[in-house]
Amino acid sequence: MRYVFPKSWALNDMSPRYRLFRVLMxxxxxxxxGFEVHGAQRxxxxxxxxxxxxxxxxxxxxxxxxxxxxxxxxxAKQELFAFPLRRFFYFIGxxxxxxxxxxxxxxxxxxxxxxxxxxxxxxxxxxxxxxGEAGEAKTGTVVLALRSGAPVLPVFAGxxxxxxxxxxxxxxxxxxxxxISIDNTLRGRQAYREAADEILRVIYxxxxxHGVG
Numbered sequence: 001m002r003y004v005f006p007k008s009w010a011l012n013d014m015s016p017r018y019r020l021f022r023v024l025m026x027x028x029x030x031x032x033x034g035f036e037v038h039g040a041q042r043x044x045x046x047x048x049x050x051x052x053x054x055x056x057x058x059x060x061x062x063x064x065x066x067x068x069x070x071x072x073x074x075x076a077k078q079e080l081f082a083f084p085l086r087r088f089f090y091f092i093g094x095x096x097x098x099x100x101x102x103x104x105x106x107x108x109x110x111x112x113x114x115x116x117x118x119x120x121x122x123x124x125x126x127x128x129x130x131x132g133e134a135g136e137a138k139t140g141t142v143v144l145a146l147r148s149g150a151p152v153l154p155v156f157a158g159x160x161x162x163x164x165x166x167x168x169x170x171x172x173x174x175x176x177x178x179x180i181s182i183d184n185t186l187r188g189r190q191a192y193r194e195a196a197d198e199i200l201r202v203i204y205x206x207x208x209x210h211g212v213g
Contacts, residue, residue: 014071018091026066033160034171037067038210042176045070048114048150049179052141054157054203055123056131061092063157064121067174072121073113075106093121107144114148124200131159134204137196139189142182151179152199156206175206 014022029035043049051072053064065072076094097106110120122144125135145152154177161170180202186195 018071021091022066025062029063029066029172032166034166034169035063035066035174036171037174037176039176039206040067040069042178043068043070043153044151044179046117048117048148049119049153050114050141050145050148050150051119051121051153051155052124052199052203053121053155054134055125055128056157057128057160060123060128060157061094061121063172063174064155065092067155067157067176068119068121068153070119072119073110074121075110107140110144111147114144114150120144120150124196124203134200137193137200139192139196141199142186142192142195145182146184146186149184151181153177153179154199154203154206156203158207173207173210175210177202177206177209 026035043051049070051064051068053060057063061072061074061076071093073093073095075097076089078096078098080089080094081096095106095109097109110122113120122141124137124141126138126140127135129135141152144150156175156177158173158175160172180199182195186192
């Protein structure tokens with residue numbers, strides 16, 4: 001079954017309401033969390049794009065959306081789309097994926113979005129990880145990039161400073177790396193897994209590369 005996008009998704013660019021939401025969230029993040037983005041200018045300003053980020057917190061889709069200056073859409077498990085958060089998840093650009101049913105409809109939705117030149121957000125590890133730990137890279141990021149021809153934009157969201165550290169000036173850093181082009185001659189599960197592992201390594205190396213935080 002083809003997923004029907006909400007009317008607010010008809011625009012390629014951010015809607016005025018979403019722009020306002022993004023400005024407010026960035027302002028609040030800067031005040032309370034010391035939210036600071038490094039490398040946002042590396043995001044291509046047009047064309048399909050797969051944004052791949054590490055995943056530690058429930059609100060990581062919001063943080064990554066605030067860091068990347070384009071309208072992101074997110075694959076999210078179907079169970080999240082229940083009252084009272086259903087409308088919020090749609091608003092931030094999420095669409096439901098039935099993982100128990102194999103997720104094929106979600107994959108088609110993601111590829112349709114990329115075919116329209118939109119931006120898809122994804123967590124290569126699949127689920128949240130503990131602070132300071134990296135999970136196992138799933139191959140979904142590579143599959144989506146290869147089938148759509150979209151580059152992969154690596155993003156790393158650092159730790160949120162606790163209140164005491166924030167009062168001493170600690171900041172919440174988010175790092176955006178250079179787009180990664182996936183070799184379209186890749187074949188086989190092993191090659192896909194190695195490419196996925198490399199993307200995850202790039203993501204976790206971003207703080208060291210920037211030398212901040």
